[in-house]
Amino acid sequence: MNEEYKNKWISQLKKGTLSFIVLNILNKDKEYYGYDLISEIKRITDIDIAEGTLYPLLIRLKNENLVEHNWVEQQSGIPRKYYRITKEGKATIAQMKAYWDNLNQTINSI
């Protein structure tokens, strides 16, 4: 088996599906702050993401108007930035899910 090729493929797949996973989590109508979101990704998937990469991704999703955020002051003095999905984000994730299911079916039928 070509371990190197397999690992590269897995790495690309993880990278490509991260935005899909993030939008799916936010689609539960709950707000998450960055660290909370990373913990949730780790809890429901076995993906070991480089945590720093999540923040540029969240900014891209915000620029695409798929998520929005607001800062919430904390007693500690260190505020949290909470993210939530937008209407456009919900519509987009619905289409992404439909495509994913279709792709899954196709792959399983091969």
Place this chain on the structure above:
Amino acid sequence: MKFQEITFTDTNAQRLYKDYIGRVKHAIKDLNKENQHETLLEINSHIYEAFTLSKTNEVESLLDIFDKLGRPEIFLKELVAEKRLEEATKTFNPVKIIKALFLNITNGIMYVIFLLLYLSLFSFLFLIFAKIFDPENVGFFYRNNDIFVLGKINSSTLNYQQYEQLGNWFIPVMAVSAFVLYIIITFLLKFSKRLKNK
């Protein structure tokens, strides 16, 4: 919202934290103040939240947190490149735009094309100077089915100088053309991502 440093009881942990925050600040120094502040607050919040849940000693916890976050120079690179382009197109500052495009050059062929388009605007500048130094042979030469030249003609060949169309208007027309094209290219760049997704 104000940036507040996290305090640690262990001086080594405090030094590690300050060093990492310093690296974050350095990595984002080219962003505008607002984006710098927002990025710094978010990374600081991540460190704080991760730290409060950690069970090991302060130094070990921080080392683990920084290891998982990654090197700021690496994970913030793409973000800085994108933000700088966004800022540059807002200001229409040509120096900022060219710098931002160079930073984004590895993010897609689109940015290479835009960089070439911007660089092509220098040809107008070149024509303006060429007109000053060689007014007879530089201009817009046009005659139906015979000649169509925007630039310099060879003075030793046919007497095409008589077909120059713009005369003293050549320099203002080139300057205005360069300006209008600059605005159009910048608007295209600004909305390129949106156009790409449609």
